Amino acid sequence: MHKSRLGVVVIDCEGGDLEQAAKFWSRALGRAVGKGDDRYVDLAGPDGELRVLLQKVEHPSRVHLDIETDDLEAEVARLEKLGAKRIGAVKRWVVMEAPTGHRFCVVRPQRPDFESGAMEWVDE
């Protein structure tokens, strides 16, 4: 058994100044600029809501989804059975591609209520 759910909406920003990006998106979405560094800035939202993260990237700007899980390998295997492809592993997460062509990541738990809120899957 393992758990997962939609954990994070990541706003990938190509190059440029992440501080400026955070200024816009925090005001646009009404979320406070939380902890961050020169690559990541957290936009803090209401408890229990999806996390929103800004990420500085080298590819064109886009939005991608992160699925959070307590068992990376079991979750990747589950998603592969559904038709997703493993693109590569980066540090502590796995990049995958959906059958619809969207890239997404499988990451460790990101939200404080992961245990109570995530879906439970029976591993085959």
Next chain:
Amino acid sequence: MHKSRLGVVVIDCEGGDLEQAAKFWSRALGRAVGKGDDRYVDLAGPDGELRVLLQKVEHPSRVHLDIETDDLEAEVARLEKLGAKRIGAVKRWVVMEAPTGHRFCVVRPQRPDFESGAMEWVDE
């Protein structure tokens, strides 16, 4: 005064079969396939969480954000002051582009708890 907040994560799927897309994403995210037609499918999630919607599009697949509001014009004006550009109006919503290059939409309230959960803005 008007209100807004992040309302919907829209998974735009280029062409193809939206039913197949819904099959993958509902299982991947652990959300039930809700109401839909040949252009839109709702992926029902926990109460109070962001809405996730699949949309069939003619442009390349991507993910975009919808900001929900009780006053479209006031919200668009607020976002323009923050640096976003109005791209166009489609039916009952407005397409905008963030300074970071991301397209997003400003739409009417989409989540049942909009009134209690949205941010309040003073119109200038």
